[in-house]
Amino acid sequence: MSVSTAHPFDFDPTYGMQREQLLAITPPEAPPGFDDFWEKRYRRALATDPRPVLRRSKLSDPRWQVLDLTYTSTDGFRIGGWLLLPREGQVRRGLVVGHGYGGRGEPDFDVSVEETAVLFPCFRGLSLSACPPISSDPALHVLYNIERKDDYIIGGCVDDLWIAVSTLVSLYPWLEGQVGYSGISFGGGIGALAIPYDKRIDRGHLVVPTFGHRPFWLTLPTVGSADAVQTYAKTHAHVLETLRLFDAACAAARISVPMLIAPALFDPAVAPPCQFAVANALPPSKFNEIF
Numbered sequence: 001m002s003v004s005t006a007h008p009f010d011f012d013p014t015y016g017m018q019r020e021q022l023l024a025i026t027p028p029e030a031p032p033g034f035d036d037f038w039e040k041r042y043r044r045a046l047a048t049d050p051r052p053v054l055r056r057s058k059l060s061d062p063r064w065q066v067l068d069l070t071y072t073s074t075d076g077f078r079i080g081g082w083l084l085l086p087r088e089g090q091v092r093r094g095l096v097v098g099h100g101y102g103g104r105g106e107p108d109f110d111v112s113v114e115e116t117a118v119l120f121p122c123f124r125g126l127s128l129s130a131c132p133p134i135s136s137d138p139a140l141h142v143l144y145n146i147e148r149k150d151d152y153i154i155g156g157c158v159d160d161l162w163i164a165v166s167t168l169v170s171l172y173p174w175l176e177g178q179v180g181y182s183g184i185s186f187g188g189g190i191g192a193l194a195i196p197y198d199k200r201i202d203r204g205h206l207v208v209p210t211f212g213h214r215p216f217w218l219t220l221p222t223v224g225s226a227d228a229v230q231t232y233a234k235t236h237a238h239v240l241e242t243l244r245l246f247d248a249a250c251a252a253a254r255i256s257v258p259m260l261i262a263p264a265l266f267d268p269a270v271a272p273p274c275q276f277a278v279a280n281a282l283p284p285s286k287f288n289e290i291f
Helices: 019-023 034-046 153-171 186-197 226-233 239-246 248-252 272-281
Strands: 053-056 064-072 078-086 093-097 116-121 179-184 201-207 259-262
Touching (some): 034 239, 064 116, 064 153, 093 153, 153 186, 248 272
Parallel strands (some): 093 179
Antiparallel strands (some): 053 064, 078 116
């Protein structure tokens, strides 16, 4: 598979690595207390009553009934989004769809599932879940409360995903254990952190996931959110201590459900070595699509 060498960046978005080298990357060792940290967060999220509120949306689609939705996440955050319900057939499965750091302006109506209730949450601080003083600028959002592991915004976004699942299950109790997750970039990293601790999620699809292999993430040049954290780390070297708890590759090594991960060979926003650290952390039987 050939990768174009023409690009406008002042660094090489392949990082000089070929497919075989990327496939050899392994996740870093998880820090002490990694599982305890996430299991405690999950128990707290699971105890949160989502109190979903549904309203008929101004948006419309021939395949889907479209509902505007809000639910309550941890710390009282109200999360906005959309719920798509099939116009034909019954609701037999659930799907939560995450978004990239650009946020989400509307649901993806071309999602290729049937008989599925599809929830599109906007993670806290972004798009419909904007909440000052949290900035919607990725370079500032990714730094919010980074000094406090229990309050770091990324952990809160993982809570939002778990409680999106709770929202689906509260509306359709028979979906317990039959909910999938799909996320890209930022949403891919959030998914990798969330899936291993939530047994209600039975499969996942992550595209160009971020937050993998934090030592790489903090050093490889990028135009993505990692650039802001790299700048911050120059005067706050201890920030890696927090970030190691939020390593998507360490979390992915704990995933046991069927997964499809699509890492890129060329990506200026999410360094491919970080993406492949997530993909390679899965058991060998999992299928990865490389592009």
